[in-house]
Amino acid sequence: MAIKVGITGGIGSGKSVVSRLLGIMGIPVYISDIEAKRITNTDEVIRRELCALVGEEVFQNGELNRPLLAAYMFGYPERTKEVNGIIHPQVKNDFRQWAGQLSSKPLVGMESAILIESGFRDEVDVLVMVYAPLDIRVERAMRRDGSSRDLVMKRIEAQMSDEVKRSQADFVIVNDDETPLIPQVLELISLLSKNNHYLCSAKNN
Ligand SMILES: CC(C)(COP(=O)(O)OP(=O)(O)OC[C@H]1O[C@@H](n2cnc3c(N)ncnc32)[C@H](O)[C@@H]1O)[C@@H](O)C(=O)NCCC(=O)NCCS
Numbered sequence: 001m002a003i004k005v006g007i008t009g010g011i012g013s014g015k016s017v018v019s020r021l022l023g024i025m026g027i028p029v030y031i032s033d034i035e036a037k038r039i040t041n042t043d044e045v046i047r048r049e050l051c052a053l054v055g056e057e058v059f060q061n062g063e064l065n066r067p068l069l070a071a072y073m074f075g076y077p078e079r080t081k082e083v084n085g086i087i088h089p090q091v092k093n094d095f096r097q098w099a100g101q102l103s104s105k106p107l108v109g110m111e112s113a114i115l116i117e118s119g120f121r122d123e124v125d126v127l128v129m130v131y132a133p134l135d136i137r138v139e140r141a142m143r144r145d146g147s148s149r150d151l152v153m154k155r156i157e158a159q160m161s162d163e164v165k166r167s168q169a170d171f172v173i174v175n176d177d178e179t180p181l182i183p184q185v186l187e188l189i190s191l192l193s194k195n196n197h198y199l200c201s202a203k204n205n
């Protein structure tokens with residue numbers, strides 16, 4: 001049975017970078033943002049419920065109108081809760097199926113900015129928080145998405161505070177543009193893979 005590692009952290013903290021490093025090290029990672037988008041575009045129940053909540057225009061030419069949904073929900077906590085309530089249960093089912101197919105792997109990951117808020121804490125065995133100071137996160141997200149500060153701040157307000165995230169995490173990876181990132185990821189992997197041996201002995205083959 002694979003050990004399931006949750007990777008969380010606020011927008012711009014560097015979860016995707018950490019997930020990419022894990023991927024390079026042979027650890028499959030379920031990227032919730034990507035999978036949530038795929039599921040939202042293909043699941044008929046989600047489509048029907050989102051149309052009923054937001055309006056038919058939330059899908060355009062069969063595809064989710066992301067800027068429209070983002071404008072509808074971010075900045076309105078009640079709306080965010082309703083949208084999450086439509087999408088997240090399906091993501092949870094999908095993650096379970098995905099992880100089930102990879103049960104022979106020693107480690108698998110699940111990345112989500114809102115892993116705890118969406119009720120995924122119990123789906124993972126170990127929770128890692130990727131931390132970066134707020135000002136750095138905002139600058140990174142603005143640069144990456146070409147977004148305004150206001151848009152980034154609205155998303156941050158829809159996410160749990162770093163303090164609460166940290167209190168639920170087992171490990172913290174600091175990604176503050178100063179602390180070297182790769183040694184932390186390597187140490188995490190080696191800690192979680194104590195009984196796994198990837199390297200073959202040259203003598204015994
Ligand atoms: C609102 C949507 C359409 C906006 O799409 P867009 O391409 O602009 O953003 P993207 O999905 O790449 O998300 C970027 C970042 O926004 C933040 N974010 C996304 N969804 C949420 C949310 N429901 N609550 C808080 N923060 C969120 C995360 O930090 C995320 O990494 C999209 O984020 C979405 O469908 N969200 C609902 C599904 C969801 O909760 N996804 C998050 C993981 S399950």
Ligand SMILES: Nc1ncnc2c1ncn2[C@@H]1O[C@H](COP(=O)(O)OP(=O)(O)OP(=O)(O)O)[C@@H](O)[C@H]1O
Pocket residue numbers: 009010011012013014015016017018033113140141144175176177181
């Ligand atoms: N250590 C780093 N050095 C240089 N750039 C970095 C570093 N960490 C992150 N970045 C850059 O900052 C931006 C945000 O990082 P990333 O996409 O990994 O954040 P995230 O936590 O996945 O955010 P989101 O919640 O929006 O998905 C990206 O453009 C990424 O390349």
